[in-house]
Amino acid sequence: MPEAKKENLAEQVIDPRDLVAYQSGSIVSRMLAYTKSGTITVFAFDEGEGLSEHTAPYDAILQVLDGEALVTIAGKEYTVKAGNLIIMPATIPHAVHAVTRFKMMLTMIHA
Numbered sequence: 001m002p003e004a005k006k007e008n009l010a011e012q013v014i015d016p017r018d019l020v021a022y023q024s025g026s027i028v029s030r031m032l033a034y035t036k037s038g039t040i041t042v043f044a045f046d047e048g049e050g051l052s053e054h055t056a057p058y059d060a061i062l063q064v065l066d067g068e069a070l071v072t073i074a075g076k077e078y079t080v081k082a083g084n085l086i087i088m089p090a091t092i093p094h095a096v097h098a099v100t101r102f103k104m105m106l107t108m109i110h111a
Contacts, residue, residue, distance in 0.1 A: 009033075016105050017065045020044040027051070039108045045069070050097035059109045060088045067102035071095070 009032055019042045020028045027049050033040040038058070042065070053072065062071060063085040071078045071086055072095045079099070080086055088094045096104075 016042045017103055020103065022046055022101050022103075025049070036110060038110045039106075041106045041108075043104050043106065045096075045098035045102045045104075047098055047101050051095055053093050053095040055091050055093050056088070056108065057090055058111070059090050060094075061107040061109070062086050062088060062096070063105045063107070065103040065105055068099040069102045069104070070097045070099055072097075 016032070019032070020030050022028070022044045023046065025046055027046070028044045029041050031039060031041045045067075050069075062080070064080045064082050066082050068079065068081045071080055071088070073086075073088055074092050074094075078086055
């Protein structure tokens, strides 16, 4: 089976909000970068959708591109809106819930 060709977004001016579209009742994601140093992924959440509480082995930076979400880190809730970012520390339980339709860019630092 042939390996899927990777999309090369290098040296392009990109609006990350345009890289994923909202889908009713769903969460859509698109990975922009995947290296041994980290990953960058863009997500689109329909209103009311979310990621249940979980942990990650690496720090994660959540940057809000559109809409509003509720981020819970170690049981404390934070409201985030377009233009905000929040750092979710490695190994600390966190969750994300879309208050409105919501897009985010997630950067994971593998260090």
